[in-house]
Amino acid sequence: MKVYIAGPMTGLPHFNRPAFNQAALNLSFDKHVPLNPAILPDGLTEADYMAVGITMLQRADAIFLLTGWQFSAGARAEHALALKSGLEVIEQRVSNHD
Secondary structure, eight states: OEEEEEOOOTTSGGGGHHHHHHHHHHHHHTTOEEEOGGGSOTTOOHHHHHHHHHHHHHTOSEEEEOTTGGGOHHHHHHHHHHHHTTOEEEEOOOOOOO
16 A cells, blocks of 8 residues: 655654654555655755645555644645545554553
């Protein structure tokens, strides 16, 4: 299954790429094909990033939402498109080690 990864990037250290890359690795281990927008190079406009991300999302079977996705306007837009497109929605589980 092709899975698009969505989550917050703007304003986070390293644009949250470590979280995106870890999710991509975990999805690969589960035999999915991760579609990871965090691999895009620096230097594009926000509109460019969204355009490429939306295209990736349109090719996906599911969307994987990283923790904090609700606080990202881009991720909320991607989530809405995923719902409208009938994609499976997978939210990252937060593990509690208490």
